Amino acid sequence: MVRKLPGTATKKIKAKKPIPSAVDAQAGYVRSEDAPLLPPPPSEVGVTGWLYKNIFASMSDFSSISAALKSAFIAVLTLLILYFLATQTIGLLDFAIFSAVWSDPEGLKRQACWTVEQGGALPAGWHAACWPFIQAKAKFIFYGAYPTDDLWRVNMTYAIGVFLLAWVLIERLPYRKMVGALLLTVYPVMAIVLLTGGAFTISTGTIGGATILGLALISIGRLGKAGYITGALGDLSLVAGVCGWVVIAFAVVLAIFSIDFDLEAIDTRDWGGLLITLVVAITGIVASLPLGILLALGRRSEMPVARFLSTVFIEFWRGVPLITVLFMASVMLPLFMPEGVNFDMLLRALIGVTLFSAAYMAEVVRGGLQAIDKGQYEGADAVGLSYWQSMRLIILPQALTHVIPGIVNTFIGLFKDTALVSIVGIFDLLGAAQSTLADAAWSTPVQGLTGYLVVATIFFIFCFGMSRYSMYMEQKLNRSHKI
């Protein structure tokens, strides 16, 4: 206004109330040429800018006594925190690296990590990591009691898994969707066969029966598609067709499991250490996300039965501690089973952990669904997308992007909760490491610290990796808010 019509504007302002003369002189002022574009002050850019903004901004104000006191207080606090961080970091590095015992060439075992007072050769007051102990126990910490001759099977499972996963995660590579499908379908079957040895006793009758059932269901689906079955039964027949393929896939998996690949059978009771942690965590993560999504959709469904069942499921599993779930799985479940039926303990724990985290996942996903505007549902409906299409193409991609932090939070929680399976006699990473501490041959004051340091580091690497990848995903998928 002022720029366009300086005269009238000034008059109006004048008419309303008297303005101090300095302002008055400016009120009618109009720029006759553009103001120059100036570079930002040094406190805004570059190294000095960064230092100023991040460190000195809060402690460089000495204009009054109170401001100076505040600046001084913050400066002292900063120094104290820096000192604390430095001593802690140095202490950790000293413990883990500089003062640590790295090798035990003479096979002294515990004596290699003993000080003079304790009967060893190390100087008095020595207190640092005893790595030979970890070297000696590494196999147990990473693989548990898995037979040494067969460790290649575990390593091969890891290698193939890492290879496929890397392929899916690196965006420049081709066929990523296909590799992803492989990772979710063929890989688990292969991993189970490799790790357990396969050759389960499954009667040919079961496989044959499943095959026939599957084929029958598929034919019903075909008939429905061709229009021979109409009405409500027609819809059911289409569902039957889909189920048929699932049953056939199941039969194929059973058939593969029954094949004898000439691998030695290794009971899951012999699995342990990091292997167990990864098996439980990865199965839990991969299975709980889709299950959680289904539960969340169910809880928001307009069908009362689906909503009721989902709510009951979620509230039940959220209302029970994981330890209780695991105890139930290990103690109660066998009581309900018929005589002679033995359900693998690891499998029971896996199911328990998966259902438990699926309930949490469902609530995280539901939070994301609630953030989606009603207009998105209506937009999807109006162009004629079906319920599942609109969920898959419109609603879930947005909802899940919103709640990536929550989803990864649940994943990380699940990864760390795997440590609880040790209370039902499954030796996960922590359980395995802890059990090595009982070995008197390595009994030293630093034995426990060294073991726990290793466990903590491994947990941290995995959890931190997930956290970083989730932040990367968040940034990558955040295009809806890009302006």
Added chain:
Amino acid sequence: MTQPQNAVTQADDHNKVVSMRNVNKWFGQFHVLRDINLSVDKGERIVVCGPSGSGKSTLIRCLNRLEKHQDGDISVHGIELNNDVKNIDEIRREVGMVFQHFNLFPHLSILENCMLAPIWVRKTPRAEAEEIAMHFLTRVKIPEQARKYPGQLSGGQQQRVAIARALCMQPQLMLFDEPTSALDPEMIKEVLDTMVELADDGMTMICVTHEMGFARRVANRVIFMDEGQIVEQNEPEAFFNNPQSDRTKLFLSQILGH
């Protein structure tokens, strides 16, 4: 597209795109649509106006089942609108809708927004869907924005994308639910121009709007609604110059008075 076993085609309905008979709807206790009778012929352009809360939006949202009517018969494009999901899907394929707040899909690019429904609902091959999408984006004059995301466009551009998205399904009927109400004044024109062009091409349209200039220029018929009823309908000249009911007169004096 219409499968004979689903369509309730009546002999005299051949030219009829919409027919509503004695339609009633309630939101809880509130009787929002009261005994609506309306029929729209192919190529007709209807403008629905009325005070807020009069049921205009609800009326057109009943036509593609975004709202469910409880009583009466609605048929669109000869297909009876009832609880049969197949019929609803079929009607939605033939009816395009443009919303007040655009309702574009923010996680998809402009082009993907337009290609989505043809690919997934009409099963159009990808290349062809892209061709269709580019055709309609060109028609609403923003082909150069195809690779951008909705968040990067102005309101007027977004609304034109929304029109293009609806057109990509090549509908028989277009519904506009206050398409310019959320726009800045300078952007209203570009959207209205697009709608005028669409009308000139012979598209059947039902448009809820307060743009009376648009109504005068484009509509065959203006419908005035108040308290859930169709109070008056007439050709635009007669409607604006010679309103019959007092309520219409009051409404017109209020919106044209300033």
